[in-house]
Amino acid sequence: MTLTRLPTRRIGSLTVGAQGLGCLGMSEFYGPTDEREAVATLHRALDLGATLLDTADVYGHGANEELIGKAVAGRRDDAVIATKFGVVRPGPGVGAGIRGDAAYVRESCEASLRRLGVDHIDLLYLTRVDTATPIEETVGAMADLVREGKIREIGLSEAGPETLRRAAAVAPVAALQTEWSLWSRGIEAEILPVCRELGIAVVPYAPLGRGFLTATIRSTAHFGDDDFRAFGLPRFTPDNIAANLPLIDALSATAEALGVTAAQLALAWLHHRGPDVVPIPGSKRRAHLEENIDAAFLALTPSDLAATEAAIPPTAVSGARWNPQSMAFIES
Numbered sequence: 001m002t003l004t005r006l007p008t009r010r011i012g013s014l015t016v017g018a019q020g021l022g023c024l025g026m027s028e029f030y031g032p033t034d035e036r037e038a039v040a041t042l043h044r045a046l047d048l049g050a051t052l053l054d055t056a057d058v059y060g061h062g063a064n065e066e067l068i069g070k071a072v073a074g075r076r077d078d079a080v081i082a083t084k085f086g087v088v089r090p091g092p093g094v095g096a097g098i099r100g101d102a103a104y105v106r107e108s109c110e111a112s113l114r115r116l117g118v119d120h121i122d123l124l125y126l127t128r129v130d131t132a133t134p135i136e137e138t139v140g141a142m143a144d145l146v147r148e149g150k151i152r153e154i155g156l157s158e159a160g161p162e163t164l165r166r167a168a169a170v171a172p173v174a175a176l177q178t179e180w181s182l183w184s185r186g187i188e189a190e191i192l193p194v195c196r197e198l199g200i201a202v203v204p205y206a207p208l209g210r211g212f213l214t215a216t217i218r219s220t221a222h223f224g225d226d227d228f229r230a231f232g233l234p235r236f237t238p239d240n241i242a243a244n245l246p247l248i249d250a251l252s253a254t255a256e257a258l259g260v261t262a263a264q265l266a267l268a269w270l271h272h273r274g275p276d277v278v279p280i281p282g283s284k285r286r287a288h289l290e291e292n293i294d295a296a297f298l299a300l301t302p303s304d305l306a307a308t309e310a311a312i313p314p315t316a317v318s319g320a321r322w323n324p325q326s327m328a329f330i331e332s
Contacts, residue, residue, distance in 0.1 A: 006049035006296055009278050011201040012153040012174025014122055016080045018271065019296045020052030021045045021289065022205060022282030026067060027060030029227070035067065037285055042071035044286045046078045048293050054177075054205070054280045056084035056127060057112050065115035073117065082123035082203075083112050084157060084177075086130065098329055100130030105141035109150055125155035125177055128329040135159075135167050143171035155203070160331030161194040168198045177280075180204035182213060182251070182266050182312045183235075183244075184321050196276065206321075207270050207279040208263055208292075209235075212244065215252045215262040235319035243318035250311035260298060267295035269308050 006017035026038035042053065053072070055064045065083060072079040085108035088097045112121060124145070126138055145151045153174035156167060167173050176195050180187050181204065195202055210229055211217055220238055223230035234240060248262065255265040263281075270279045283289040300308070322330065 004297065006293060008049070009201070009275055011052075011080075011123060011203070011278060012172065014080055014153055014174070016052040016278055017049040018278060019050055019267070019293060020054055020080075020082075020203070020278055020280040021050050022280040023053060023055045023064055023068060024059050025282045026284045027064040032224070032226070033284065038067060039071045041284060041286050041289050042068065043075075044289055046072075046075055048290070050289070050293060051078060051080045052082060052123075052203075052278060052280065053079055054082045054203075056087070056125075057108055057115075058087045058089040058127075061089070062111075062115050065112055069115060069117040076118060080122045081116060081118065082125065082155070082175075082177075083116070083121055084125040084127040084155075085109065085112065086125075086127040098128045098130045100126055100133040100135070100138035102137050102141035105138060106145070109145055113150065120149055121151045123153045123155050123175060124151040125157045125175070126159075127157050129156070129159050129163055129331055135163050136170050139167045139170040139173070146171070157205075158330045161190050163331055164191070164194050164198060164200065168200070173198065173200050175201045175203050175278075177203040177205055179206050179321055180270065180279075181207045181209050182269060182308070183209050183247070183314075183317045185314045196274075201276045201278060202274075204270055204277065204279045207281050208266055212236075212241075212248060213251065213262060213266040215248050217241065218245065233319075233321070234323060235317070235321065237319065240319035247312045247316060251308070254307050254311050258298075258300075258304060260295075261291060263291060264295040264298060265308055267292055268298035268300055269305060271296055271298075272300055272305060 006019055008015050009018050053068055055068050086098050086100055088099055142154045154171055155175040156173060157177040178187050208214055220230055229236040252262045255262045267279055270277055281292045
């Protein structure tokens with residue numbers, strides 16, 4: 001296990017570790033939570049240079065932002081805090097709608113600042129595009145917050161090429177957060193080229209396929225009653241898990257031949273996609289965090305990368321990445 005700090009990459013004006021940390025699972029959705037271990041994991045991430053900490057106002061109904069605020073108290077200068085707004089989530093589900101109007105932009109930012117206990121947010125994302133509000137209004141309101149010093153950089157999440165162009169015409173967009181992994185490659189044909197044309201960094205969420213690319217999930221028996229993969233994601237139905245197991249077995253065999261884990265190979269593949277890519281694998285335990293960080297130091301040859309991609313052909317994956325309700329809020 002390496003103790004070397006991560007190299008850095010740029011997101012707009014921000015310098016971040018080449019790999020960040022997704023914090024959702026520390027508060028909900030992925031089984032039991034442990035606040036003490038979560039804080040220790042956040043501190044370890046900062047120690048190792050995984051400085052980009054990713055949260056959202058709806059994670060744990062605000063509890064995740066409060067957790068991060070507690071963890072970075074006294075270490076604010078070490079952390080690059082990214083949070084998201086836009087999802088309206090009045091109950092226990094994943095959300096009931098999207099708001100991107102100017103009033104909600106400001107209201108959400110102020111609430112996140114209070115929960116985080118900080119005077120500015122480094123990177124603020126619109127979680128999903130609000131089809132009822134012109135993106136120019138949303139980004140214009142976010143640009144006002146930049147001018148006021150309340151946020152440093154503007155981000156979008158799951159936005160399509162046209163929205164990215166319209167947004168960038170209003171104010172610089174530093175990052176696009178979107179799902180990207182060996183089994184979710186939909187951004188590569190059109191969205192990724194536009195990001196690179198406009199100088200927008202790509203922050204892949206779920207880079208380990210919500211755990212499937214770790215090769216530890218063999219059936220739905222892996223999930224507890226409080227794990228949303230068991231009831232909210234098509235790829236984790238019993239039939240789709242069974243159909244996708246040959247893919248993960250092929251990835252595992254490729255990883256074993258290289259002397260690494262399947263998770264490390266999946267992350268290393270993303271790291272090799274370019275210096276403008278900063279994956280944010282989720283982890284709520286230090287051991288998993290350190291395994292993931294080691295992936296940023298792996299050097300893969302062109303033949304290694306080809307073998308990795310051959311293990312999981314994009315068209316071979318069974319099941320949609322989100323259910324129809326959630327996919328309705330995702331631009332492609």
